[in-house]
Amino acid sequence: MADEIAKEYDVIVLGTGLTECILSGVLSVKGKKVLHIDRNDHYGGEAASVNLEYLFKKYGNYTEGTEPWKQYGRLNDWNIDLVPKFLMSSGELTNILVSTDVTRYLEFKQVAGSYVQQGAGPKATVAKVPSDAAEALRSPLMGIFEKRRMKSFIEWVGQFDHKDSATHKGLDLSSCTMKDVYDKFGLEQTTRDFVGHAMALYPNDAYLNATGAAPEAIEHIRLYGNSVARYGKSPYIYPLYGLGELPQGFARLSAIYGGTYMLKTTVDEVMYEDGKAVGIKATMGGVEPEMKFETKAKMILGDPSYFPDKVKVVGHVLRAICILKHPLANTSDADSCQLIIPQSQVGRKNDIYIACVSAAHNVCPKGYWIAIVSTIAETTANHHLELAPGLERLGKIEEQFMGPPIPLYEPLADGTKDKVFISKSYDASSHFESTTDDVRDIYRRCAGEELVVEGLRELQVASEEQ
Numbered sequence: 037m038a039d040e041i042a043k044e045y046d047v048i049v050l051g052t053g054l055t056e057c058i059l060s061g062v063l064s065v066k067g068k069k070v071l072h073i074d075r076n077d078h079y080g081g082e083a084a085s086v087n088l089e090y091l092f093k094k095y096g097n098y099t100e101g102t103e104p105w106k107q108y109g110r111l112n113d114w115n116i117d118l119v120p121k122f123l124m125s126s127g128e129l130t131n132i133l134v135s136t137d138v139t140r141y142l143e144f145k146q147v148a149g150s151y152v153q154q155g156a157g158p159k160a161t162v163a164k165v166p167s168d169a170a171e172a173l174r175s176p177l178m179g180i181f182e183k184r185r186m187k188s189f190i191e192w193v194g195q196f197d198h199k200d201s202a203t204h205k206g207l208d209l210s211s212c213t214m215k216d217v218y219d220k221f222g223l224e225q226t227t228r229d230f231v232g233h234a235m236a237l238y239p240n241d242a243y244l245n246a247t248g249a250a251p252e253a254i255e256h257i258r259l260y261g262n263s264v265a266r267y268g269k270s271p272y273i274y275p276l277y278g279l280g281e282l283p284q285g286f287a288r289l290s291a292i293y294g295g296t297y298m299l300k301t302t303v304d305e306v307m308y309e310d311g312k313a314v315g316i317k318a319t320m321g322g323v324e325p326e327m328k329f330e331t332k333a334k335m336i337l338g339d340p341s342y343f344p345d346k347v348k349v350v351g352h353v354l355r356a357i358c359i360l361k362h363p364l365a366n367t368s369d370a371d372s373c374q375l376i377i378p379q380s381q382v383g384r385k386n387d388i389y390i391a392c393v394s395a396a397h398n399v400c401p402k403g404y405w406i407a408i409v410s411t412i413a414e415t416t417a418n419h420h421l422e423l424a425p426g427l428e429r430l431g432k433i434e435e436q437f438m439g440p441p442i443p444l445y446e447p448l449a450d451g452t453k454d455k456v457f458i459s460k461s462y463d464a465s466s467h468f469e470s471t472t473d474d475v476r477d478i479y480r481r482c483a484g485e486e487l488v489v490e491g492l493r494e495l496q497v498a499s500e501e502q
């Protein structure tokens with residue numbers, strides 16, 4: 037191993053979370069020489085997939101000497117994501133996976149449903165997010181006249197061309213807001229809520245008033261529709277055996293292109309010259325004796341945990357991992373689904389997300405479902421209460437694992453000065469759109485060009501009868 041470490045790399049990547057693994061994979065494919073390090077003995081960092089014993093131990097919810105996980109079948113049948121997220125089938129991450137051929141190591145299957153909640157408490161309705169005009173007309177989320185307005189809105193979104201002002205309905209899209217667009221179609225508040233939060237996937241309402249943001253919102257809505265159209269049931273896909281497979285897939289990709297991976301390796305020091313990072317001093321564990329080494333690099337990429345003094349906390353994620361013996365109610369017994377509860381439906385400022393998966397994706401034994409409820413904390417106490425509207429959707433919960441609020445970090449600087457490019461923490465959303473934005477953003481900053489993915493092919497998604 038020791039002689040495999042070169043004196044100099046183009047890039048050193050710290051942490052094997054998904055963001056870091058995508059970047060190290062893509063940079064390797066683009067011909068960069070990459071050294072990728074993780075202090076843990078497993079891939080995935082904060083976003084690893086784990087088994088039930090790990091959860092009981094991590095959250096301390098058992099008495100010493102008992103082994104409560106034993107009542108839940110074989111440990112190896114459990115692959116529980118610490119950060120649950122689904123991929124948009126026509127989204128950027130899927131494009132990256134396909135164009136880099138990482139899909140050769142992974143098998144994906146559709147997520148069976150995409151749902152949204154309207155209203156709260158006993159009067160709440162959970163319904164499928166309508167993705168085209170025909171579904172809008174059948175949806176219980178809207179009254180008869182609203183359905184027609186929604187139909188014409190969805191049809192317009194399909195025809196909209198940013199470059200062709202004839203398709204702009206007389207709106208000046210460079211200066212109008214998305215609110216103006218909704219107004220134009222006369223859409224009701226409740227419709228705006230599910231369109232903005234469950235289709236365009238905005239985590240809050242800031243997009244409504246931003247001038248010039250309408251084309252982006254329209255793009256997001258269109259991406260939702262295109263993603264549903266791709267495989268049929270929902271816009272989302274998810275890998276068999278859980279998300280932990282993704283970083284490993286990218287790690288293999290990087291290795292094929294000459295990338296070097298080192299787990300159980302701690303970074304002792306990041307070396308700087310004239311304020312620019314130029315390399316690291318590190319210790320490789322897992323060997324006797326430990327091996328210290330020093331290596332240079334033109335830049336360093338990493339997750340926030342490797343650079344505590346270069347990041348700030350911008351919020352906290354609340355997340356409860358729940359084990360169920362039944363599918364979510366009102367989801368047509370879906371073997372997997374996403375349910376979004378838009379913030380204003382339950383008097384909040386941040387959406388509540390539920391990601392639900394089951395044996396259909398080989399993440400737990402048959403007869404179980406894993407439902408993960410998450411949101412951004414809005415108070416400093418009673419976090420259970422903040423998640424309550426989501427937990428209420430789950431019915432009987434067999435086990436619930438909820439730790440303290442998880443800090444959300446963002447880098448203080450963009451990295452162009454000190455050559456340290458730091459990723460953001462994984463947010464509360466149950467899809468990958470924001471993570472992929474971060475990947476693109478870091479790539480743009482560190483490589484000085486846009487991340488272009490080429491050679492798109494169709495991704496094979498596993499058939500229903502496995």
Ligand SMILES: *[C@@H]1O[C@H](CO)[C@@H](O)[C@H](O)[C@H]1NC(C)=O
Binds near residue numbers: 160161162163365
């Ligand atoms: C779920 O479905 C049942 C039976 O159709 C219905 O009575 C109930 O109101 C629905 N609940 C929600 C939250 O949609």
Ligand SMILES: *[C@@H]1O[C@H](CO)[C@@H](O)[C@H](O)[C@H]1NC(C)=O
Binds near residue numbers: 241245
């Ligand atoms: C958007 O603007 C309207 C009217 O100016 C205001 O009432 C609303 O609170 C604003 N919403 C957000 C999310 O800023």
Ligand SMILES: *[C@@H]1O[C@H](CO)[C@@H](O)[C@H](O)[C@H]1NC(C)=O
Binds near residue numbers: 097434436
């Ligand atoms: C621990 O487990 C018990 C029994 O399953 C449950 O009632 C309790 O809410 C759990 N506590 C935490 C902190 O998750």
